[in-house]
Amino acid sequence: MKHLIAVALALGFASAAYAQQVAAPLTPITAAQQRTVDRLQAAALESNHAYEIAESLVTEVGPRMAASEAEARARDWAVAVLRANGFENVRIEPFTIPYWDALREEVHIVSTPGAQPLVAAALGGSPSTPTNGLEAEVVRFPNLAALEAAPNNAVAGRIVFIDEPMTRTQDGSGYGVAVAKRGRCAPVAQAKGAVGCLIRSVGTDPHRFAHQGGSSRQPAGTSLPAMAISPADADILARLVARGPTRVRMLIEADIRENAPSGNVIAEIRGRARPNEIVLLAAHLDSWDMGQGAIDDGAGVAIITAAARLIRQLPRRPSRTIRILLAGSEENGVHGGAAYAREHAGETHVVALESDFGAGRVWRFDTRFAENAMPHARAFRRALAPLGVGPGNNEATGGADVGALRQAGVPVVDLQQDGWDYFDVHHTPNDTLNMIEPAALRQNVAAWATFVYLAADNDWTFRPE
Amino acid sequence: MKHLIAVALALGFASAAYAQQVAAPLTPITAAQQRTVDRLQAAALESNHAYEIAESLVTEVGPRMAASEAEARARDWAVAVLRANGFENVRIEPFTIPYWDALREEVHIVSTPGAQPLVAAALGGSPSTPTNGLEAEVVRFPNLAALEAAPNNAVAGRIVFIDEPMTRTQDGSGYGVAVAKRGRCAPVAQAKGAVGCLIRSVGTDPHRFAHQGGSSRQPAGTSLPAMAISPADADILARLVARGPTRVRMLIEADIRENAPSGNVIAEIRGRARPNEIVLLAAHLDSWDMGQGAIDDGAGVAIITAAARLIRQLPRRPSRTIRILLAGSEENGVHGGAAYAREHAGETHVVALESDFGAGRVWRFDTRFAENAMPHARAFRRALAPLGVGPGNNEATGGADVGALRQAGVPVVDLQQDGWDYFDVHHTPNDTLNMIEPAALRQNVAAWATFVYLAADNDWTFRPE
Structure with missing residues (x-):
């Protein structure tokens, strides 16, 4: 009964939202544009082209850490694929970054009972430990806040273990909460005199994978070795710490190099009438290296290219x-x-969007438009509705790679993907091609083609007038 | 409609089977015995004792390869646990075996396109490769039969890759078919002049784990390095081989030692009236070492001990x-x-059974009894029915560790567990405590306590009269 009431309420809200949407002002599109949208959606839902692109990247390049030799091969792959697909102005825009990779990343429980190896991943940017590792007693905190509240003498000389779980959500909002421990463990623990950091992996799966990930927002001077362990290993460690003093050895051998070569790959369809007005579609080529970079972000590369x-x-x-x-x-x-953003700051970006949330279906359309542009937002929504995409909010972020543009005032949208399962696989060895559902990928291409076509073939603007 | 017909048919069969069972001769048990069975089942379904035993083994010992130092710690753990639980004649019966473990086990695709590392496990008993690995072009076969049918010149000098998948079944019968390639790849490929063997892992999951496993039934003289790769890596390799010549480097560093110490741990509840008649309950202490040995066979150790x-x-x-x-x-x-079996050949084993199929619920009761003992089988079935255990056949195997006894004529039974998910986890890093469902473990204990009590507190015999 409770269930029926909930359903009735949900339907009620949905109807109300729908009525509002229908009643609100809406920029009309032409009959010819609607026919084109219909044709694009039909073609997208029939084509496996995006899946083939993802397959090609994963198979022919494989994992591709930032600024690695494999990432360079990925750029060459991308140039070839973009040219073969008929795009213009295909080019590499090089830059350099500090390179980081872990050549060894091991954690062992060394006290008895319970001496055994744990499945671990060094966090991106972590320094090396001494060659034979660093060994200390573990102090466990159920979450980051508990570490922050702990007195220094509970932490000094120890390996801090933040055992905070992550909440599964469709929109990925659980990540923002859980990921805080990844970046904050080392600086907070170091300030209290700890010698190392372990975190329960930032992820939602039950599998014995450690989730890789950077801790790039650390303040300068942070020098604590930091690693993630798998959920089953976090369980083991928590149980042993509850039994009594538990010692762990962490070993990281990091390969760190300054000024390593990386780069962006650019391609275009030059505009017919307003070529200097740019609709920017972003995804990223690099990946963590325990997986194949299929959902993160081979899927995004494939979706935007196919669309x-x-x-x-x-x-x-x-x-x-x-x-x-x-x-x-x-x-x-x-x-x-x-x-x-540095290189192209002077250009006119009409709108920017990114595909970097796996291969789940698009379920919601969010914008970050000026109020005067909301009728355009409603036009996009109406065009996306046949694909099962519902109305969202006006608080889109655009994604990481267009974040700098957004901060510079460029309007952004999010074709929000269903992320229910995304953090099961994210940054793990399980990020493999078989985790991509081809039908969901096709629906993404249809949604992207719809939005990008309408944004590029109109004179609508999304900034304040 | 089809569905409804299928349900009706299934119900029809079920009713027929039930009627047959009810009508068939059945050895009666006393009212006092039935009360004891009821009490045992209720106690089992309320107690987390088995889960606590599995938790203790996994947490305090962890993975424990045959004849390793960790397996010795597992024996000490078992002696302590069995004594603490009040059993008699707790003892270790030592023996020695040839020790094998892999210190390194790596596979890389080394040709372009597609150069990348694969997730791999050396098969138990495999020899080492040369220190820098062995490199050759891969020849793929969809299954073992195709390798067997191949001419020598298609195989000579190459690394054979058997890409055969495994069928998911509730009773585990898919394993018997799929596992053939694990034992047979090396000898068959070697006879045709191959230099190495790769197999798609023997398993049913989509996760990026290689499944470990022995290839112990190989003929003497087999010396081909052999490894399993994960399903996603088998996919990659298959796709690259389809594109063109693909070279792989296999690297195994095996630690092989003769006469390494292992042993069995024995404990008893001595019989009140017929102490020389033995009801034997088996499980195994050792495990593969990528996982924690939770479902294989921490669960079995826990189930039989708790029962x-x-x-x-x-x-x-x-x-x-x-x-x-x-x-x-x-x-x-x-x-x-x-x-x-060697040590105890002279003793009277009334019946033997083993728990070595994970932690899934018992869904079927199979026997291997003489025809004259079938009324006893029906008595067991009636006692097990309240736990959701259905009637099975008279072709029980008893399991690996009681196989030698069965061959010597000892009657065996199988409390068949639901193995639908078992080979998702079997012999992988994912064999961790969180894969055990506590409620299913309790049901196992209830079924075991029921069978073992009735077998031990009667004078029934199961051999031909």
Whole structure:
């Protein structure tokens, strides 16, 4: 009964939202544009082109750490694929970054009972430990706040273990909460005299994978070795700490190099009438290296490339320029997005959006438009509705690689993907091609083609007038 | 409609089977025995004792390869646990075996495109490769039969890759088919001149784990390095081989030692009236080392120990002796089971059974009894029915560790567990405590306590009269 009431309420709200949407002002699109949208959606839902792109990247390049030799191969792959798909002005825009990779990353419980190896990943940017590792007693905190509240003498000389779990959410909002411990463990623990940091992996799965991830927002001077352990290993450690004093050895051998070469790959469909007005589509080329970088972010690379290609194949190119940005070095500090924003600050970006949340279906359309542009937002929503995309809010972030543009005032949108399962796989060895559902990928391409075509083939603006 | 018909048919069959069972001769049990069975089942379904035993083994010992130092710690753990639970004649029966472990086990695709590391596990018993690995072009076969049918010149000088998938089944029967490639790849490929063997892991999951496993039934003289790769890596390799010549480097550093110490741990509840008649309960202590040995076979150790303990706590001990065998070195050749059979060949084993199929619920009761004992089988079935255990067949195997006894004529039963998910986890890093469902473990204990009590507190025999 409770269930029926909940359903009735949900339907009520949905109807109200729908009525509002229908009643609100809406920028009309032409009958010809609607026919084009219908054609794009039908073509996208029939084509496996995006899946083939993801397959090619994963198979022919594989994992590709920021500024690695493999990332360079990924750029060459991207140039070839973008040219083969008929885009213009295909080019690499190089930049350099501090390179980081872990050559060894091991954690062992060394006290008895319970001496055993744990499954671990060094956090991006972590320094090396001494060659034979560092060994200390573990002090466990249920969450970051508990560490922050702890007196120094509870922490000094120990390895801090933050055992905070992550909440599963459809929109990925659990990540923002959980990821705080990844960046904050080392600086907070170091200030209290700790010798190392372990965190329960930032993820929602039950599998024995450690989730990789950067801790790039650390203040200068942070020098504490930091690692993530798998959920089952966090369980083991928590149980042993509850039994009595438990000692752990952490070992990291990090490969750290300054000024390592990375780069962005750019491609365009030049606009028919307003070529200097740019609709920017972003995804990133680099990946963590325990997985294959299939959902993060082979899927995004595939979605935006396949969507733009459908538009390129239209009889008439859109009014504005559509630009693809395949960013380098996103994972360890969003370097590609920052380099792009520096390089292209003087250009007119009409709107920017990014695909970097896996291969789940688009379920919601969010904008960050000026109030005067909301009728355009409603036009996009109406066009996206047949794909099962519902109305969202006006608080879109645009994603990491377009974050610098957003901060510079560029309007952004989010084609929000269903992220229910995303953090099961995110930054783990399980980020493999078989985690991509081809039908969901097709729906993404349809949604992207719809939005990008309408944004590029109109004179709508989304900034304050 | 089809669905409804199928349900009706299924119900029809079920009713027929039930009617047959009810009508068939059935050895009666006394009202006092039925009360004891009821009490045992209620106690089992309320107690987390088995889960606590599994938790203790996984947490305090962890992975424990056959004849390793960790397996020795597991024996000490078992002796302490069995004594603490009030069993008698707790002892270690030592034996020695050839020790094998892999210190390094790596596979890389080294040709372009596609150069990348694969997730791999050396197969138990595999020799080492040369120190820098062995490199050759890969030849793929969709299954073992295709390799067997291949001409030598298609195989000579190459690394054979058997890409055969495994079928998911509730009773585990898919394993028997799929595991053939694990044992047969090396000898068959070697006879045709291959230099190495790769197999798609024997498992049913989509996760990026290689499944470990022995290849102990190889003919003498087999010396081909052999490894399993994860499903996602098998996919990558298959796709690259389809694109063109693909070269792989295999690297194994095996630690091989003769006469390494292992052993069985034995404990008893001595029989009240017929102490020389033994009901044997087996599970194994050792495990593969990428996981924690939780479902294989921490769960079995926990189930049989908890079930026997419930019987020990009864006001009156059963007529016959109940003996627990926690076997050593099962995984790499069933050495513990063989040693037990040799050591105890002269004793009277009334019936033997093993728990070595994870922590899934018992769904079926199979026997291997003489025809004259079928009324006893039906008595067991009636007693097990309230736990959701259905009737099975008279072709029980008893399991690996009691295989030698079965071959010597000892009657066996199988409390068949639901194995639908078992091979998702089996022999992988994912074999961790969180894969055990506590409620299912309790149901196992209830089923075991029921069978073992009735077998031990009667004078029923299961051999031909």
